[in-house]
Amino acid sequence: MLTPPRIVEDVTDRLRAAHSAVDACRAVVDVLATHTDALIATLLHVHDHLRCVAAAGSWHVFSSVPLGRGVVGRVYASGRTAVLTDVTVDPEFIRLGPDVVAEICVPILDRTGEPLGALNLEWTSELAATPDLGAWRVLAEELGKSLGARIDELGGPPAETQAEKLLRHSVALSAAGTEAEVYARVAEAARDVSGLSSAVVLTPIAGDIAEPADVPVGVTGSAALFIGGVVLRSSSPGRHDRVLVQRLADLGGRELGVLLDRARRHGTSFSLGDPDQLDPRGFEAVTKTGVRTMIVAPIGPGALGGVLVAFDDVTAHPEPARVSLLELLGTQAWTCLDRLHSLTRLRHRASSDPLTGLRHHGPFGERLAAAEPGRTALLAIDVDQFKVINDTYGHAAGDRALVDLARALESTLRQGDELYRIGGDEFVAVVEVPSPNEAVAVAERLTAAARRVGRTISVGVALQRRDELGETTLSRADQALYEVKRRGRDGLHLAP
Template structure:
């Protein structure tokens, strides 16, 4: 028989000396295990998880349990004590190394409004009276819940835990914009300031990260101001951070800020942290700001630097992956996409609207045989540029191999496709070359591959008739020119 009054009295006496929620948890489980010989654990919520704050009587425990999982999660979710006498038959039981558990009692820790603020979990490997065990755990849980409430409630997520959580969000970002939004969220959360803006370059231009949803009016106003700044000013912000390193305001008024930051002051910025991100030529600067006048703690700036380093590592990874995907999808000589992307594109062909233009360089073999493959490559590069510039903005050009190109157009009439084909032959002549082009519109119920064969046949007809021209292929179903 468990001596309930003596256990509760001992726990209560020790809890009065606990100075934090963590201390209260440690005191409780240590005292409870000493009296019962059972495995005891106290878990408190941290965001969406129950974190094991203290445990005793087991070789190993799980550090984190999802708030709705396990017997502990069930007790926390329902706010009611859970008693399990056959752990092997309970689908929610989470084994923690103690073999032969005969009883598990999981009691919620409640605040003054009976809201769950944690869980006290006890497991016995010896036979005990179930009702008595439950009464003991519930009584001790009531003492622990009361003491944690008096100490201010469960501890908040610390900076290290926040940084790790946000690091996970940065790692899973699938695009640059998702990553920039995740970095801004992390900067606000870790710093306690109201706004965060990433100014990033890609080696060609500087831009301000603008998420779809803005967290507050101040950040919306700040981003609007920054989006209207000339690129030279944004570049100056980036170079200032990379030249001198991270910086932060001291909360002192009536001092002259750097000229480049004055538009931010006009937007209401009173506190500003600036942290360089990545290298100066391809990276940027993270600006974290607030309307309130504060002096950020230097340790907060250190956290921002770690966040910026992690954000850049993931941004660089995304850019590298994008480059590798582009290389995998593109012809390395001309930069045009090749067979794989072409096959993807023609799957969405619209009958009567999608035109395929089979383009072949005239006498390309003679160029290679006479002047060598290096000259042939130069011709391919020059011609691909000329053809691409002659196409409309929405038209697409692919290189399928050798000197064979295909343009994919969306047109309203076959004559529109022929007009574009004539522009392509003129573009080739402008650089001293000629091409033969066959044009086919994808017919109703016609596989696009068959339309491409018709375009090829029309192109070879042009070659037989002297090259340097374009021809519309007969329709697939009628055998007549559309």
């Protein structure tokens, strides 16, 4: 039999003795569990989720619910009680265990009436006596207010644990769509998880990337700075953090390279703390910038990746557990980078000709659809006497000739112009030009490039007219190409 006064009295006594928000939630759950066979759970707002901090009546509960999801999310967001007598008609009900025949969910309110979480009760046995939902609702709402007031007095819901932080940042890393996003998010995660004020990612400049000649050393938002042979990336949002990152950037490529190499060489992490008490030899340049604490963890195996550097101008002694968390973040970042690289390779293979590496029909159709009439020219290209090469020297020689020719033609095009292989020995160049004369000049450079590798090509040129479909422009370019063939090959013709 439900006895609300006694329950309220027992809860009040237990709440008075609670020393934390978790203790307070457990007190309410423990008292309620002695008066009902319902499944009981208290969920509090912790960062970006409603997290279960106490429960009874079932070994399976919703430990974490995104804000706004499910019945508890709705109750938390609205601050209003939900009473369900038929959960099957509620689209927001999330089923986990046995069939629920009745549910009461009330908001846990602080002393100003703002929701801190939700108190949820579910009855699952159809054989048990039907609970007096009206009486239980009144009781639960009173307990929700008492619990919320006590949690408010104790300083609010519990802080996010390190494990929860790591999980949140791992999800964000996994959702990153570009390398830049991965680096920015792992730097932000390192700041949050380590408790240090600043974090950067250092990576070596790839051999095929030309280092910019004049890159201003200044950090704003998610910046990528080219310093000597090192790229420094940061996502420091605060002014204080930007100052510290700037000081580190001012060290230059040589000193940053030392940090990079020490972690990458053996794939090991290391930490520094309190240079006044501990030996700072080998890191004098870093400590002179004001850095008093630092954790460095590798991203990727050995010399292949970069390093994650978290640092602060406040003295601290990095705990091994925090160093381990940064190592996990570095591993997660490398996994995400490897996934992005794999996706890029797969997309390239799916859209490229395996012989020449040029893009083929699918991407060409997309580029054609996006062409700007009046400023786009199509250059239809055919290799002269290609069949003779195959018949005389074999298909292997023909393949080599196509590869050499493709490289020569592509190297001649300007940045932004694109070359596609759309047939055996048929290519199309898409170029942005202001006039027919410039399109002809591009075609002349292409024919000259072909001659330099010992081949000749025929090129038909057509400037896309306004209101003309790309397919029509390509047809006119083909017709101009046939005109070159009729004239004896090795040349170009501009479609009228």
